Ligand SMILES: *[C@@H]1O[C@H](CO)[C@@H](O)[C@H](O)[C@H]1NC(C)=O
Ligand SMILES: *[C@@H]1O[C@H](CO)[C@@H](O)[C@H](O)[C@H]1NC(C)=O
Ligand SMILES: *[C@@H]1O[C@H](CO)[C@@H](O)[C@H](O)[C@H]1NC(C)=O
């Protein structure tokens with residue numbers, strides 16, 4: 001019976017297999033198979049073939065391989081989840097040069113692939129994603145990729161010297177490796193450096209969690225003025241050019257003029273305007289001008305015998321060389337030389353310096369410590385160097401020196417007279433610092449603003465007043481700082497003004513400017529809501545098209561408010577005439593008194609400070625009387641013969657910039673393009 005049925009089955013399948021269409025042998029009728037498994041099919045089974053609770057597991061031998069397949073292969077209870085025995089091979093790793101070639105090809109494809117339509121932003125971010133894989137897997141090819149893309153996209157004429165392995169290439173590779181290139185970071189990179197994305201929105205802040213305590217309400221009563229006035233010097237942007245070549249072309253067509261290596265392309269063999277000994281409008285500060293400025297300060301300010309109570313130096317010591325002409329030594333040379341000159345020529349009284357964007361190598365770059373590993377300490381040579389110099393010059397006590405070493409060269413110094421000076425390394429909010437594009441939704445990846453906030457909280461708890469000193473301004477026309485950190489800084493200033501923060505000082509633009517900070521994020525700008533002022537100091541360097549200048553404040557010794565301000569300047573267009581003789585150097589002369597220049601049209605007592613209220617009232621007069629903007633515009637360029645006039649929209653814009661302490665406020669409220677007189 002068992003055998004017959006088997007034969008029949010075999011016949012049916014044979015007929016199907018042969019495709020026989022003949023009806024011969026087909027049995028009409030029905031067939032019903034037996035219920036028990038035909039155990040005679042196999043000799044051996046892994047399980048009991050007569051049991052009905054599970055399927056039979058015959059022992060199968062492969063006639064080809066001679067292998068007997070184990071039960072585990074077919075056991076329904078032990079289905080393997082991964083085959084580790086015989087995976088397919090991976091392709092061979094590409095050589096680093098092949099990775100580079102393919103990355104370039106992919107970015108070129110992204111740049112031309114019509115699938116992206118007209119979204120330049122999507123193309124740019126997709127290209128950064130390619131770059132990210134190179135930066136992570138083959139970092140040694142990162143700089144070469146940056147140079148190749150720079151050349152392909154005609155981004156610069158100096159791709160190799162600006163972005164190669166000896167310039168910014170490694171920095172950009174670090175940033176691409178660490179940034180969220182497909183998100184906010186990438187959009188910001190594409191916006192700022194390539195203008196391919198829209199400006200991303202400012203990230204929301206949680207100020208409740210940022211501040212340890214809410215702003216006191218009511219504020220503690222203001223300190224009573226002592227009536228005693230201290231003299232405080234504000235110097236900025238010396239930009240000493242130790243490579244200044246007297247007699248070289250001062251009217252060059254690109255780069256820094258007054259250098260042997262920069263000519264006027266229209267007249268390469270004949271110098272059109274030989275560099276005067278004391279400087280020129282397209283040049284940084286020659287040694288002779290720096291020493292003349294410093295020599296003139298004590299007699300002009302009446303401090304020969306007393307010195308200043310203190311000096312603030314708002315950054316930038318080094319000349320405007322391209323990265324490939326800079327080095328650590330060149331930066332440290334300027335730091336050493338200029339601080340030493342300050343010490344010897346300005347008389348007693350400490351100098352409180354902040355680092356500028358040119359006081360780093362690569363210029364403008366400073367990495368957040370959170371980048372981790374050996375990358376975290378790549379700029380420590382500089383923080384350690386300046387911290388040591390500030391101690392060596394006897395300007396900072398040990399505690400402040402320790403802070404500087406640990407906080408990107410930023411520090412807090414508590415003076416004997418009660419004032420606290422807190423400095424910042426503003427590269428950590430400067431748009432040209434590539435490292436700021438890492439984790440940019442968070443406004444303080446570096447921790448610098450945390451440091452500032454904690455120091456301000458300590459000062460508030462102690463009832464002390466504070467001066468904040470930095471380099472890159474937080475506001476004015478909004479072109480220099482990153483939106484998110486400058487937005488947070490504005491809120492910090494609001495939280496601690498006016499009772500803690502007495503004044504803020506910046507430099508960087510080389511021009512005589514200022515910004516007012518208001519309550520409630522500037523939503524209602526009035527004399528009642530104005531809370532703090534940042535004074536943006538005039539530069540010593542004439543670069544670009546400016547006169548050379550400096551300022552002295554008269555400061556109340558109890559409140560540390562500024563009660564008068566005096567600005568001096570030297571006219572750079574007079575310098576060529578000095579070359580024919582050796583008797584005279586440049587003349588620095590009194591330019592203006594701030595109170596007299598701006599405070600004549602409203603009631604302001606002779607001892608009332610030049611505070612935010614004062615400056616808001618000045619902007620109200622400017623609105624009514626644009627001639628005051630003309631005055632401001634002249635002083636902005638330190639009376640340079642090359643300062644263009646400012647009327648109409650320019651005047652409106654300047655008033656708006658003065659009222660903008662943060663980049664988002666300037667960008668939202670003000671017409672763009674009128675920030676500089678250069
Ligand atoms: C795959 O198998 C390997 C080797 O047995 C084992 O180490 C690994 O954890 C397994 N992976 C998964 C996802 O099961
Ligand atoms: C992009 O393309 C879309 C649809 O083709 C069009 O509506 C839009 O105006 C274009 N945008 C630009 C900036 O050209
Ligand atoms: C770069 O400039 C060259 C020469 O002007 C031009 O042929 C090329 O198309 C440009 N490349 C891009 C991507 O625009």
Ligand SMILES: *[C@@H]1O[C@H](CO)[C@@H](O)[C@H](O)[C@H]1NC(C)=O
Pocket residue numbers: 206207208209
């Ligand atoms: C802000 O922070 C506070 C305190 O940490 C928290 O209670 C609150 O939920 C946060 N608000 C938002 C909108 O995240």
Ligand SMILES: *[C@@H]1O[C@H](CO)[C@@H](O)[C@H](O)[C@H]1NC(C)=O
Pocket residue numbers: 267268269
């Ligand atoms: C400049 O001098 C070089 C070398 O003497 C000469 O080849 C070149 O033609 C000169 N250029 C001009 C514009 O005179």
Ligand SMILES: *[C@@H]1O[C@H](CO)[C@@H](O)[C@H](O)[C@H]1NC(C)=O
Pocket residue numbers: 251252253264266272273
């Ligand atoms: C400076 O050079 C420009 C061309 O680059 C020329 O128009 C101008 O007259 C030159 N000025 C002087 C003072 O030589």
Ligand SMILES: *[C@@H]1O[C@H](CO)[C@@H](O)[C@H](O)[C@H]1NC(C)=O
Pocket residue numbers: 178368370371372438439445
């Ligand atoms: C960026 O943020 C991520 C996630 O919050 C963090 O792990 C990383 O350390 C941050 N990187 C830097 C450089 O701060």
Ligand SMILES: *[C@@H]1O[C@H](CO)[C@@H](O)[C@H](O)[C@H]1NC(C)=O
Pocket residue numbers: 524525526528529
């Ligand atoms: C703005 O502030 C001033 C002074 O505090 C006040 O008089 C005015 O009503 C405020 N305006 C708005 C729109 O809140």
Ligand SMILES: *[C@@H]1O[C@H](CO)[C@@H](O)[C@H](O)[C@H]1NC(C)=O
Pocket residue numbers: 498530531532608609611612613614
């Ligand atoms: C500025 O000084 C005036 C006059 O002493 C004072 O009334 C005003 O409250 C001060 N403003 C600020 C913001 O401190």
Ligand SMILES: *[C@@H]1O[C@H](CO)[C@@H](O)[C@H](O)[C@H]1NC(C)=O
Pocket residue numbers: 600601621624625
């Ligand atoms: C400001 O004062 C000057 C000199 O007193 C006067 O000429 C000018 O008209 C005044 N401006 C306004 C807006 O009152």
Ligand SMILES: *[C@@H]1O[C@H](CO)[C@@H](O)[C@H](O)[C@H]1NC(C)=O
Pocket residue numbers: 202203204205487491521664665668
């Ligand atoms: C302040 O205003 C600016 C401009 O509108 C905005 O971008 C920013 O988010 C605001 N900041 C806060 C804390 O509300």
